[in-house]
Amino acid sequence: MVQMRLKAVEWLDDRLRILDQSKLPHEESFIDLVDYQDVALAIKEMKVRGAPAIGIAAAYGIALGAQSIKGENKDEFLSQLDELMQTFVSTRPTAVNLFRAISRMRKAATGGNVPEMKTALASEAKEIHEEEIEATRRLSQLGAELIKDGFTILTHCNTGALATGGYGTALGIVKAAKEQGKRISVFADETRPLLQGARLTAWELEQEGIPVTLITDSMAGYFMNQGKIDCAIVGADRIAANGDVANKIGTYTLAVLAKENSIPFYVAAPISTVDLTLPSGAEIPIEERDPKEVTHIQGIRIAPEGTNAANPAFDVTPHNYISAIITEKGMIREPYLDGLAKIAT
Amino acid sequence: MVQMRLKAVEWLDDRLRILDQSKLPHEESFIDLVDYQDVALAIKEMKVRGAPAIGIAAAYGIALGAQSIKGENKDEFLSQLDELMQTFVSTRPTAVNLFRAISRMRKAATGGNVPEMKTALASEAKEIHEEEIEATRRLSQLGAELIKDGFTILTHCNTGALATGGYGTALGIVKAAKEQGKRISVFADETRPLLQGARLTAWELEQEGIPVTLITDSMAGYFMNQGKIDCAIVGADRIAANGDVANKIGTYTLAVLAKENSIPFYVAAPISTVDLTLPSGAEIPIEERDPKEVTHIQGIRIAPEGTNAANPAFDVTPHNYISAIITEKGMIREPYLDGLAKIAT
Numbered sequence: 001m002v003q004m005r006l007k008a009v010e011w012l013d014d015r016l017r018i019l020d021q022s023k024l025p026h027e028e029s030f031i032d033l034v035d036y037q038d039v040a041l042a043i044k045e046m047k048v049r050g051a052p053a054i055g056i057a058a059a060y061g062i063a064l065g066a067q068s069i070k071g072e073n074k075d076e077f078l079s080q081l082d083e084l085m086q087t088f089v090s091t092r093p094t095a096v097n098l099f100r101a102i103s104r105m106r107k108a109a110t111g112g113n114v115p116e117m118k119t120a121l122a123s124e125a126k127e128i129h130e131e132e133i134e135a136t137r138r139l140s141q142l143g144a145e146l147i148k149d150g151f152t153i154l155t156h157c158n159t160g161a162l163a164t165g166g167y168g169t170a171l172g173i174v175k176a177a178k179e180q181g182k183r184i185s186v187f188a189d190e191t192r193p194l195l196q197g198a199r200l201t202a203w204e205l206e207q208e209g210i211p212v213t214l215i216t217d218s219m220a221g222y223f224m225n226q227g228k229i230d231c232a233i234v235g236a237d238r239i240a241a242n243g244d245v246a247n248k249i250g251t252y253t254l255a256v257l258a259k260e261n262s263i264p265f266y267v268a269a270p271i272s273t274v275d276l277t278l279p280s281g282a283e284i285p286i287e288e289r290d291p292k293e294v295t296h297i298q299g300i301r302i303a304p305e306g307t308n309a310a311n312p313a314f315d316v317t318p319h320n321y322i323s324a325i326i327t328e329k330g331m332i333r334e335p336y337l338d339g340l341a342k343i344a345t
Numbered sequence: 346m347v348q349m350r351l352k353a354v355e356w357l358d359d360r361l362r363i364l365d366q367s368k369l370p371h372e373e374s375f376i377d378l379v380d381y382q383d384v385a386l387a388i389k390e391m392k393v394r395g396a397p398a399i400g401i402a403a404a405y406g407i408a409l410g411a412q413s414i415k416g417e418n419k420d421e422f423l424s425q426l427d428e429l430m431q432t433f434v435s436t437r438p439t440a441v442n443l444f445r446a447i448s449r450m451r452k453a454a455t456g457g458n459v460p461e462m463k464t465a466l467a468s469e470a471k472e473i474h475e476e477e478i479e480a481t482r483r484l485s486q487l488g489a490e491l492i493k494d495g496f497t498i499l500t501h502c503n504t505g506a507l508a509t510g511g512y513g514t515a516l517g518i519v520k521a522a523k524e525q526g527k528r529i530s531v532f533a534d535e536t537r538p539l540l541q542g543a544r545l546t547a548w549e550l551e552q553e554g555i556p557v558t559l560i561t562d563s564m565a566g567y568f569m570n571q572g573k574i575d576c577a578i579v580g581a582d583r584i585a586a587n588g589d590v591a592n593k594i595g596t597y598t599l600a601v602l603a604k605e606n607s608i609p610f611y612v613a614a615p616i617s618t619v620d621l622t623l624p625s626g627a628e629i630p631i632e633e634r635d636p637k638e639v640t641h642i643q644g645i646r647i648a649p650e651g652t653n654a655a656n657p658a659f660d661v662t663p664h665n666y667i668s669a670i671i672t673e674k675g676m677i678r679e680p681y682l683d684g685l686a687k688i689a690t
Contacts, residue, residue, distance in 0.1 A: 025649040187655075190639070190647070192537060192561040198640070198648040206649055214639055214654040216537040218562040218595025222660040225597060250563025252570060253602060260601050294535070294559055295543070297642045302535070303543040304370040304551055309559040310532075315567040 006161040006204070008053050009060065011126060014067070016060045020047045021162055025203040036065030036084055043091040043098075046194065050163020051237045051273055052132045055097030057165075058088040059125035062105045066121045069114075077114045082106075093285040094246055094314045095237040096275040101128055133166035135270035138328040140172030143233070143268050146324075146331075147177035147184060151230040154220055156189045157248035158200035159235035159268065169268040170233040171204060173326065178210055185211040187229060189220055191248060193293040193311065217250050224261040232258050236269035236325075243319030243336025244281025245269075249312055255321035264323040271327050274344040281316035289313045351506040351549070353398050354405065356471060359412070361405045365392045366507055370548040381410030381429055388436040388443075391539065395508020396582045396618055397477045400442030402510075403433040404470035407450045411466045414459075422459045427451075438630040439591055439659045440582040441620040446473055478511035480615035483673035485517030488578070488613050491669075491676075492522035492529060496575040499565055501534045502593035503545035504580035504613065514613040515578040516549060518671065523555055530556040532574060534565055536593060538638040538656065562595050569606040577603050581614035581670075588664030588681025589626025590614075594657055600666035609668040616672050619689040626661035634658045 010017040016033045022045065023029050031047070033039050039061030042048050048057045065084040069077050085102050092098060108124035109117045147153065153174055157163075160171035168175060177184050186205055191197035198214055205212040215223065223229055232254055238246040245251070245267050258265035278284060291309035295301060303309065325332040325340070332339035355362040361378045367390065368374050376392070378384050384406030387393050393402045410429040414422050430447050437443060453469035454462045492498065498519055502508075505516035513520060522529050531550055536542035543559055550557040560568065568574055577599055583591040590596070590612050603610035623629060636654035640646060648654065670677040670685070677684035 026646075189563075190537070192535070192563060195647050198652070202652045203649045206652065212653060214648055214652050216562065216594070216639055218534075218537060218598060219655065219657060219660075221598035221601060222594060222657055223655075225660070249561070249567060253563060253566035253598060256566060256602055256605050257598060260605075294561055298645060298647065300643060300645065301371075302540050302643065303559055304548045307543075307547045307551070307559050308557060310564065310568075312564060312567055315564075315570070 008162045009048060009057050009129070009165045011060050011129070016057070016064055018042055018048045018057065019162070021049060021200060022047050024199050034064065036061045036068070037087065039064060040087045040091050050158065051095035051097045051235065052136065052164040052166065052270055053162070054092060054095055055101035055272060056129045056132055058091070058098050059101040059105055059128045061088060062102065063122040063125040066109070066118050072114045074114055077117065078109065081109055092287055094287045097272045100272050104128060129165055132164060132270060132272065135272070135328040136164045136167040136169055136172050139169065139268055139270060139326050140167050140176040142331065143173035143266065143326040144176035144180055146231065146266065147173065147182055148230070149182045151182070152185050152187060152228060154187045154224070154229045154232040154254065155201065156197065156234050156250055156254055157191045158196040158204070160201065160204040162200050162204065163235065169235040169270070171201065173233055173268055174210060175208055178208065185213070187213050187215055187220070187223055189217045189250065190214060191250065192217055220254055221257045224257050224263055229263055231264040231266060233266045233268055236267050236273045237314055238284050239267070239269060239274045239325065239340065240278040240281045240284060241276045241337060241340060242280045243322060243325060243340060245317045245319070245322060246281060246284040246286065246314045247317065249315050252315040252317045255317040259321050265321060266324050266326055267322055268326040271329060271344050274340055276341065276344050281318060284316055286315070287313040353507045354393060354401050354474070354510045356405050356474070361402065361409055363387055363393045363402065364507070366394060366545060367392050369544050379409070381406045381413070382432065384409060385432045385436050395503065396440035396442045396580065397481065397509040397511065397514070397615055398507070399437060399440055400446035400617060401474045401477055403436070403443050404446040404450055404473045406433060407447065408467040408470040411454070411463050417459045419459060422462065423454065426454055437632055439632045442617045445617050449473060474510055477509060477615060477617065480617070480673040481509045481512040481514055481517050484514065484613055484615060484671050485512050485521040487676065488518035488611065488671040489521035489525055491576065491611065492518065492527055493575070494527045496527070497530050497532060497573060499532045499569070499574045499577040499599070500546065501542065501579050501595055501599055502536045503541040503549070505546065505549040507545050507549065508580065514580040514615070516546065518578055518613055519555060520553055523553065530558070532558050532560055532565070532568055534562045534595065535559060536595065537562055565599055566602045569602050569608055574608055576609040576611060578611045578613055581612050581618045582659055583629050584612070584614060584619045584670065584685065585623040585626045585629060586621045586682060586685060587625045588667060588670060588685060590662045590667060591626060591629040591631070591659045592662065594660050597660040597662045600662040604666050610666060611669050611671055612667055613671040616674060616689050619685055621686065621689050626663060629661055631660070632658040
């Protein structure tokens with residue numbers, strides 16, 4: 001299967017190999033990271049991106065950083081470990097998978113001596129990775145039941161192997177539906193400013209042999225209104241206890257358009273994306289990125305010099321716009337508060 | 346006033362000078378067109394664009410073409426004139442201002458001998474231009490009454506001096522509100538694929554000293570939902586008898602988002618944009634442009650080679666999403682069928 005070939009993140013015991021997604025589709029270039037600070041930078045600069053994938057990359061980055069801590073003194077080790085974890089905490093604020101991974105890594109380093117803790121940290125990172133692969137595989141299988149033969153699916157940003165370090169979330173469902181023999185096609189939003197749809201989703205789908213039509217973000221409403229879209233599926237960066245979903249900027253717009261056109265709007269995410277500590281989406285921190293990502297495209301200035309721009313990287317879709325949240329433990333529908341509490345911990 | 350400096354289209358008796366908008370904001374370059382076929386090409390390639398401006402440019406192009414017709418035989422002249430008008434008919438299908446201008450030019454060439462008809466055609470083109478300048482100035486004054494001190498206005502595409510050959514429509518209202526002493530600011534959608542918002546609207550507003558925040562098209566919903574937008578104003582390429590409005594792709598999406606967030610959504614257009622021959626927006630032809638405009642940005646490929654893309658240049662906003670249509674003869678509200686019939690002919 002292609003998703004196994006597409007290793008967004010690969011652990012090589014003494015280094016982390018990542019596919020530099022900022023260079024795709026022009027260049028398939030892998031980078032070997034040995035310094036944990038480079039892993040943190042790769043997350044910040046979105047060389048590795050997608051909520052599940054950045055959780056996995058951070059876990060491996062912490063394991064890598066732990067290995068390089070000198071000495072056998074436990075307190076000293078834990079203090080340095082805490083410091084390097086802070087580096088990852090401050091990379092990106094919205095995807096909760098990152099914080100969940102860091103918190104799991106912190107708990108993994110409690111027993112034994114320093115060498116044992118280093119081993120435990122590497123094992124925990126691998127386990128996080130394996131769990132995410134399994135979770136996305138299961139939710140993709142479950143979600144594929146919603147896709148009927150002949151469906152045209154709208155998606156936003158990139159939620160495939162690249163984003164998840166595994167099978168994919170929204171795009172995983174698309175791939176699973178195809179593997180079930182359904183004839184499907186996809187409309188992919190280009191997803192400005194960083195064009196993950198044009199650069200990554202179009203690329204992944206073409207490799208899977210799934211017909212894709214690339215559109216600008218502003219065209220999704222037109223095609224929904226024309227009756228060309230059977231359902232929309234997106235991923236998530238953080239899901240609050242009430243089912244409000246933070247995801248790539250533009251998701252809220254698609255959800256409003258889907259509701260207006262009576263098109264089912266699905267969110268696909270592993271349970272690691274659910275954050276029961278936040279009562280609603282209003283509490284989810286929204287990352288504001290460099291305005292240059294808006295005034296420039298691939299390094300080329302498109303706006304007049306000095307133009308003021310805003311660049312929120314995510315938005316929040318209130319739960320009442322969402323037809324179902326698809327997780328590895330089943331499909332959750334209204335009331336989300338109850339459904340999410342049951343499956344998440 | 347700046348709009349007088351910004352001459353998108355200027356008639357110089359034996360030639361038409363246009364500002365090449367495809368090169369903005371990087372380069373302010375003017376082109377002198379002497380051959381009518383070059384005028385038609387400039388419309389097609391969007392060197393001159395915006396519904397009122399392409400009507401004006403086509404009228405001048407026809408006047409220019411007429412001047413170059415050899416001989417004094419009236420039938421021969423009219424036959425060649427018809428042919429060159431056909432060239433303009435086939436440039437762009439959606440903006441009705443183009444067809445209205447062509448039809449006016451056809452009627453202007455009926456009386457007198459060939460030299461008289463050439464003079465009449467040049468006069469008619471100048472009259473169309475002057476009427477549009479006056480219409481946009483008046484509708485801007487009228488529309489500005491809707492703008493309160495402190496308003497933040499969302500707009501899409503470019504609807505200023507560049508688009509209209511005059512004062513502007515949606516952007517004309519913004520400018521008029523500022524001239525009335527109101528403190529206003531603008532959120533400008535970048536307007537993919539051709540980035541008229543980033544390239545032209547940001548540029549015009551900066552020259553006017555009006556604070557502007559550039560956003561990607563996918564961010565408009567976020568800022569509406571955050572309560573940052575007081576009203577949205579857009580232009581139009583064709584308005585059907587029932588008030589349905591064809592405008593730049595993405596307009597329908599903004600209208601749906603505005604309704605969902607209880608934000609007034611205004612359309613500003615001269616009466617030359619109203620087409621009473623079409624009962625509804627469903628009959629408005631939507632231009633499908635080269636998919637390369639989606640797969641490439643300013644000549645640089647952003648999608649994998651061979652990616653399939655769609656590129657509808659316009660969409661239709663049903664009248665029930667529109668709070669008012671602002672014309673030079675007043676503001677029209679529901680029922681649009683009656684209101685538009687009264688002002689348009």
